[in-house]
Amino acid sequence: QVQxxxxxxxxxxxxxxxxxxxAASGFTFSxxxxxxxxxxxGKGLEWVSYISSSSSYTNYADSVKGRFTISxxxxxxxxxxxxxxxxxxxxxxxxxxxxxxxxxxxxxxMDVWGKGTTVTVSS
Amino acid sequence: ExxxxxxxxxxxxxxxxxxTLSCRASQSVSSYLAWYxxxxxxxxxxxxYDASNRATGIPARFSGSGSGTDFTLTISSLEPEDxxxxxxxxxxxxxxxxxGGTKVEIK
Numbered sequence: 001q002v003q004x005x006x007x008x009x010x011x012x013x014x015x016x017x018x019x020x021x022x023a024a025s026g027f028t029f030s031x032x033x034x035x036x037x038x039x040x041x042g043k044g045l046e047w048v049s050y051i052s053s054s055s056s057y058t059n060y061a062d063s064v065k066g067r068f069t070i071s072x073x074x075x076x077x078x079x080x081x082x083x084x085x086x087x088x089x090x091x092x093x094x095x096x097x098x099x100x101x102x103x104x105x106x107x108x109x110m111d112v113w114g115k116g117t118t119v120t121v122s123s
Numbered sequence: 124e125x126x127x128x129x130x131x132x133x134x135x136x137x138x139x140x141x142x143t144l145s146c147r148a149s150q151s152v153s154s155y156l157a158w159y160x161x162x163x164x165x166x167x168x169x170x171x172y173d174a175s176n177r178a179t180g181i182p183a184r185f186s187g188s189g190s191g192t193d194f195t196l197t198i199s200s201l202e203p204e205d206x207x208x209x210x211x212x213x214x215x216x217x218x219x220x221x222x223g224g225t226k227v228e229i230k
Contacts, residue, residue, distance in 0.1 A: 037167075044210065044221055044222070044223050044224050045159075045161075045167065045210055045212075045221040046221065047212075047218060047219050047220070047221070059217055061218050062218070095166055095167075097166075100169070100172065100178075107172060107173070107214065108155075108214035108219055109157040109169055109172045109212065109214060110159075110167070110169060111169045111178060111179075113166035113167060113168075114166065115165075115166060116166060
């Protein structure tokens, strides 16, 4: 079945780095735009970044621009988020999600989500 | 940057009652708005896209309406599994912001 599984979360000190991964299965990964969404403890959702199906286009929230890098490997059906210069406010559950495409149109909404991986930034 | 404001923050209702949730945008997003449901410890689930289209597998008791700056999610008759937090999200302009959420709780 269609599935996204995140990994790579953990405890890191402020200023440190982490690389999140998301393994996709059950669908043609290379056909879909993909995104990272995060949710701080007890808070709402924040769209962090997204990447086009061929990696030609990426975009970032201002809060992470210059510190985070999204990438993908379509041969490995995998999505990544390299997070550098981490701050306490980056503490959150990070979800990988696929962006829906309807009749060939990318709709910028997420229909398949992973269960999330927790990132904690603390000294 | 477009800001989405959801109201009320909490809605206390009984099973079988009608729920009406509001999402207001700081500027027009046309019909480019979605609704998600999130239960504790779970990822969000897409319910409605482009203001009024139900996503695959979503029951007919969920409906969306609105355009421009004012949108509504209606749950016609609450089932026990519908008690959750609901978020709206716009795709008109980057960043594709989410609203702050409305919690639908059992009265």
